[in-house]
Amino acid sequence: MTVISATPDTDARTLTIVSEFRATPERVWELWADPRQLERWWGPPTWPATFTELDLRPGGRASYYMTGPEGEKAGGWWEFVTVDAPRTLHFDDGFADEDGRPSTEMPVTRAEVAIEPVADGTRMTIVSRFADAEQMRQLTDMGMVEGMSEALGQIDHLLTGD
């Protein structure tokens, strides 16, 4: 299984996902750095993502939108804080309207990605930080749209952690 642990911490308001892949750190990094590869995994099959901008350097931004089954669009943006290929990637992750304008109402989370070689591949640790409880609620409400269509689509096996 790809994901080896997922640790939600309600007090710290973080979610830590640890995954291991049979690939080099350089190859893992490519899936973040190449927009055509990135959009193959960022959105679920029912809400595929299209990246229109990916400026992978500190202060640089990424823009994308996801397209739903009825053709509806949900936008998002990133702003890179730390970029150290192929090891460290920190970025703010926010919502945008259909035209890519950042939402001022929706929450912004900070994602901290750490990529390190292990014995037979690469470990990637992603810490997702929520600013406060209300942000967490808003995000999970949004996540439900994605998560539920995903669940309907394909991934029952993912939902049974233990």
Place this chain on the structure above:
Amino acid sequence: MVVRQWEQAEVDRVFAALADATRRDIVSRVLRAESSVTALAEGYDMSFAAVQRHVAVLERAHLVTKHRRGREQLVRPDLGTIRSAAALLEEYERVWRGRMDRFGQILDEPPTEGDHS
């Protein structure tokens, strides 16, 4: 799975209640077995009144309920609220698990094939 909509004040109460280590401990204790306030108080190095105040905070956040039995006040977990608090993060976790699953699938593709879209 459906997560019910929460009012902001409700969310704040729940997370404020769970921000305290003693209160989290009280919740995990009563999840194992309902307990009187007196019995709970014996487990902590603080006054009965202080433990009672912690229980009251949990009760206002709907994380526990209190019931009278004779001269005792029994504290029980409110499973609905506790499950919903956990479900908030589980939803988000599910989104990320889906992403990592797809991430792994791309990496498992034969390296020379490239993008076969």
